[in-house]
Amino acid sequence: MIAIVKKELRSYFHGMMGWVFFALILLTFGIYTAVLSLSKGYADFSLVPYNAQFVYLIAIPLLTMRSLSEERRAHTDQLLYSSSLSSADIVLGKYLTSVVMLALPLAVCCLYPLVLSGYGRVALGTTYATMLAFFLLGCALSAIGLFFSAITTNPFVSAAVTFCALLFCYFASDLGSLLSVSILAALLFFSALALAVAALLRVLTKNWLAAGIAFAVLEAALLLIYFLAPGLLDGSVAWAFSGVALFAKLESFSNGILDLTALVQYLSLAGLFVFFAIQAVEKRRWS
């Protein structure tokens, strides 16, 4: 696993990608620091990461697009498979690399509030809590990017799909409030979601029966809720959307609240998508 991390870091810095990624993060933070802290004189540095979060929409696809798909495109995955590395070693190595790549420029940015505190009072607690949340958000998003990199062969396709997924997360809270909130509409929405889950299951397992059973169980549960406790469905669509609205959760940190549930959600999402990526590699490897 360490061998993979070393190799990946080397290839990021040997080529352009690592430097471009660093430049993007540092430039965005630099501009916001200059505008918000230096020019406008806000004492709250946490506004900088809060405003800079859109940079992830571009930076994360750049960071993860090549990691697994490039190996397959160049057929170097066969070298990894014929070595003593397990699929988990390979994926975790790749993921750890993106976490390190993310941590390096953010560590530099963490120095800014210290420098600023020499010239005035900076709310360091709020600032560093927001920086931590910003970092963990990046970890969760790069796990998503890694997963899409695992299921595609072309880095550009991987980047495009990741970008779309992140864009959806970015605007999810707004989208949720736009959608109809009637109870019947919620039922239809979740039924469609259940159908999508069943379809995904069919694609992954190539088993109609499993997909059918999954759909039947989900749909039965939905109907039960619809007829027995329809109140649960009220506002549930907006709730579901706010669940995937990963970016919006940064707001409470910036307001000075240490939102532990958000941190746990970031971490568990990262874990989940890394797990999916391992499964995707495992499946490719053995079929």
Place this chain on the structure above:
Amino acid sequence: MIEVEVRHLTKQYENHLAIDDISFSIETGRIYGFLGPNGAGKSTTMNIIAGCLAATSGDVLIENHDIFEEQQEAKRHIGYLPELPPLYLDMTPREYLAFVCEIKRVPKAERATAINENMRRTGLLDVANRQIGQLSKGYRQRVGIAQALVGNPEVIVLDEPTVGLDPAQIVEIRELVRELGKDHTVLLSSHILSEVSELCDEVLILSKGKLVARNTPEKLGELLGSGNRLYMVVEGGEDSVRAVLESTGIAGTLRLKSAGAGRVSVEAEADEEAKERIFYAFAQAKMMIREMRSEKITLEEIFLEYTGLGKGEAHDRNR
């Protein structure tokens, strides 16, 4: 000693059978050749043996370790060069081999010597610090082979090691493979027949996912016929030539054809002894032999015969 044992190996893809119940074993210190047309299942079989792919059913044992159950242990004994060498083009051969050493868990203390030794054996020392992306195809193939040698495995599996190289590079790589055959058991695949007959001690012919023949290149020829075919041109009538030939008591099929100008061409199966008898018989009958030569069945014909591609027309090529 048996190095690799493959038992009832089958690989079923969604709608086609890539490998159909293949069983064979390979032994220490020989060079084996997988021969077959494209799509015969050579690469799939090699991928499975190297632990890169799962089989639908069947076992692969490497040094008595199951490749599916005891992956780590089994993989230590096998080096694999896939059809497309798995190279990182932005690395130098030295960096690349160092990385391979790490992922193959070569002990740290042995790495430097292992890398230098592998580069010496594969003739890479001159280009050790140039980027792989800038190397010629022949050198890249060498880097691929050097990679397979990391950890000094007993068995080396090379999938089409000479494909896409120019003639000079092909000769070099073949020389290298022959060299490797002295210390390792080599299993290589090819669809170039001359390569297999030149390099390999034993040939395994695959066709449509089935193992259709396995033997030494020479023995395979004998199985198809005596392995000695006789071509003659004799002066005289067809009937009298046939009479003389039959008096020598040669077995097998006789093919006679008028060659014009009072000559008859003959094709028959005959070993050295029979040829002598035929010569004296014609001399006694005072019929002049204008031409007499014998030919071995080529691997090409064997191949076409076993894979069913030639549809029995292979023997008629010369006429």
